[in-house]
Amino acid sequence: MRVYTHSACLLHDTGPGHAECPERLQVVTDALREAFxxxxxxxxxxxxxxxxxxAHSPELLDLVLDNPELKRHPSERVMLDPDTVLSPASPEAALRAAGAAVAAVDASLLGSSPRVFCAVRPPGHHATHDTAMGFCLFDNIAIAALHALDAHGLERVAVVDFDVHHGNGSQAIFEHDRRVLFASSHQMPLYPGTGARNETGDGNIVNAPLPPDADGALFRAAWTSTLLPAVDAFKPQLLLISAGFDAHRRDPLAQLRLETDDFAWISRALAQLANRHSGGRIVSTLEGGYDLQALAESSVAHVRELLA
Structure with missing residues (x-):
């Protein structure tokens, strides 16, 4: 199994005390190297x-990659919103995070590594067509899906998202593109305020919101009753995973109560689904997870199931 990462992703500087910190990626890569x-x-x-x-507008590319404020003050950080930071090293990190997802699709579809994990930051699933938000600059998983469709000629790609925050950017990019099924579990109410059950796009969006304090049993029930059957019926030719681990009970930014084994369970279920429909092909990319111990343990559990 292949893992894509880059040292530039560690240099994306969100500032003191920011939850989306370089240490997140460091603990993930350290844990994966030790375990596997x-x-x-x-x-x-x-x-x-x-x-x-x-996936994105020329204006968003210019904002992230050629930011005028950053040019005027090249040693300072620019706040794109109260949570989303652009530092001098951020453009390179964003290019590498998105590039990892593209390269992972190529590796998976061309046969060199059917299953790939992208250990990258910044995360991506909140970035919309024209807006960077929620710690995210570019929507890495959306870029990967559109590469699979447009460069490789696939007809059906599924994006599944178990981050505790709803992937509003991914949903918005794909809600009128029926080549893509977007299926998400997430806490609600919670940032960014989207992801209600009645948000169905053109019939290709499936949301299963979970209330605060929902535990692994409710999480598994949502996937078993709603999300996995929808993905199964779609019969994706490639399965993409927005792998956020902030639904863990230890995470400081939300109130779900998942255990590490719940992430192993959903990863195993998705691997079995990929075996049925996509020749086992899976590309997974890191999204959230802000307790370092839970993030490291959950990432290892996730990759272990993809390796099985």
């Missing part, structure tokens, strides 16, 4: 402008 010595580690390439433009 035979993983095939690869350096993430940069995404091209054309690959980014499949």
């Amino acid at each position: 010595p035979r993983l095939d580690w690869r350096e993430a390439p940069r995404a091209s402008r054309g690959q980014l433009l499949r």
